[in-house]
Amino acid sequence: MRVITCIKQVPDTTQVKIDPVTNTLVRDGIPFIINPYDVHAIEESLRLKDRFGLHTTALSMGPPNAEAALKRALALGMDDAVLLSDRAFGGADTLSTSNVLATAIKKLSQDRPLGLVICGKQTIDGDTAQVGPGIAVRLGLSQLTLVDRIESLDFLANRIRVRRKLEGRYEIVEARLPAMITVVREINQPRYPTVPMRMQAGKSPITVWDNETLKLDTNTIGLKGSPTWVSKIFSPERDKGEMLGDGLSDPVGSTRLLMERLLAHDLLTA
Ligand SMILES: Cc1cc2nc3c(=O)[nH]c(=O)nc-3n(C[C@H](O)[C@H](O)[C@H](O)COP(=O)(O)OP(=O)(O)OC[C@H]3O[C@@H](n4cnc5c(N)ncnc54)[C@H](O)[C@@H]3O)c2cc1C
Numbered sequence: 001m002r003v004i005t006c007i008k009q010v011p012d013t014t015q016v017k018i019d020p021v022t023n024t025l026v027r028d029g030i031p032f033i034i035n036p037y038d039v040h041a042i043e044e045s046l047r048l049k050d051r052f053g054l055h056t057t058a059l060s061m062g063p064p065n066a067e068a069a070l071k072r073a074l075a076l077g078m079d080d081a082v083l084l085s086d087r088a089f090g091g092a093d094t095l096s097t098s099n100v101l102a103t104a105i106k107k108l109s110q111d112r113p114l115g116l117v118i119c120g121k122q123t124i125d126g127d128t129a130q131v132g133p134g135i136a137v138r139l140g141l142s143q144l145t146l147v148d149r150i151e152s153l154d155f156l157a158n159r160i161r162v163r164r165k166l167e168g169r170y171e172i173v174e175a176r177l178p179a180m181i182t183v184v185r186e187i188n189q190p191r192y193p194t195v196p197m198r199m200q201a202g203k204s205p206i207t208v209w210d211n212e213t214l215k216l217d218t219n220t221i222g223l224k225g226s227p228t229w230v231s232k233i234f235s236p237e238r239d240k241g242e243m244l245g246d247g248l249s250d251p252v253g254s255t256r257l258l259m260e261r262l263l264a265h266d267l268l269t270a
Helices: 036-052 064-076 094-108 131-139 195-203 251-264
Strands: 002-006 009-011 032-034 055-061 080-084 114-120 142-154 159-166 169-176 179-183 207-209
Touching (some): 002 036, 002 094, 002 131, 009 064, 032 036, 032 064, 036 055, 036 064, 036 114, 036 142, 036 179, 055 094, 080 094, 094 114, 094 131, 131 142, 142 169, 159 179
Parallel strands (some): 002 055, 055 080, 080 207, 114 179
Antiparallel strands (some): 009 032, 142 159, 159 169
């Protein structure tokens, strides 16, 4: 049985630059990493491999340099890796991204039955949290988001039981397999790749599929298949702020100034 882990390569910086004309990410000179939530997704699938002997596949859609993220996944212990890369896939929104990923997952399930798809909760660049649910809906998989613990997995009864981390509470949910889960950071502590594993991964081939392999209608992928687009990206304007006194050398004086200001603006009642 196969567990497929979807990983996205994202920019390793908080200083993301946006092209003011095209409103897209300036990728030149930016180091890339595996989306941090997806590292936890990889770790969880490796734990399932250790417990149940599942076959683990890492899957990514992206430009050719996304191979680096997949090599890292192999170095961590994934059994194989597939990169979906084609100019026709470029400029995709979440609808067409999940379309391409779901088609590849369907294809991968032909030679080995699918048990589970594991995604990160969201990415740190797109941040939409839509791709995992998009895959689940397209493939008719049970959809379990925000998972912080797999409570049980029963392949004979075809059931999975997970704990979902919601705001201020947990929820225990049981569903049928195959399922798609998205994971939060708290689910596990990821391992680091060993040097021999890294060297071995460096030599391991990555399977690359383009649209000649997936045979998707070009109206449903990439820019053409994306009904949404980014019209503008900008940082919100902030007021400059004002320093009241010198809080380090005179904290009492600064507090007095702050209280006076708050009272003057009727923000505190005396
Ligand atoms: C309105 C809109 C318009 C956009 N337009 C463009 C555009 O014109 N050009 C452009 O380059 N980008 C564009 N994007 C960004 C693009 O949609 C996203 O990069 C992509 O669809 C993934 O969405 P996300 O990053 O929000 O992933 P999320 O849904 O937050 O990711 C959740 C999980 O899904 C999996 N996942 C997500 N993406 C991938 C992937 N590529 N491969 C494997 N697994 C993945 C990972 O497990 C990840 O943790 C747009 C986004 C939006 C919302």
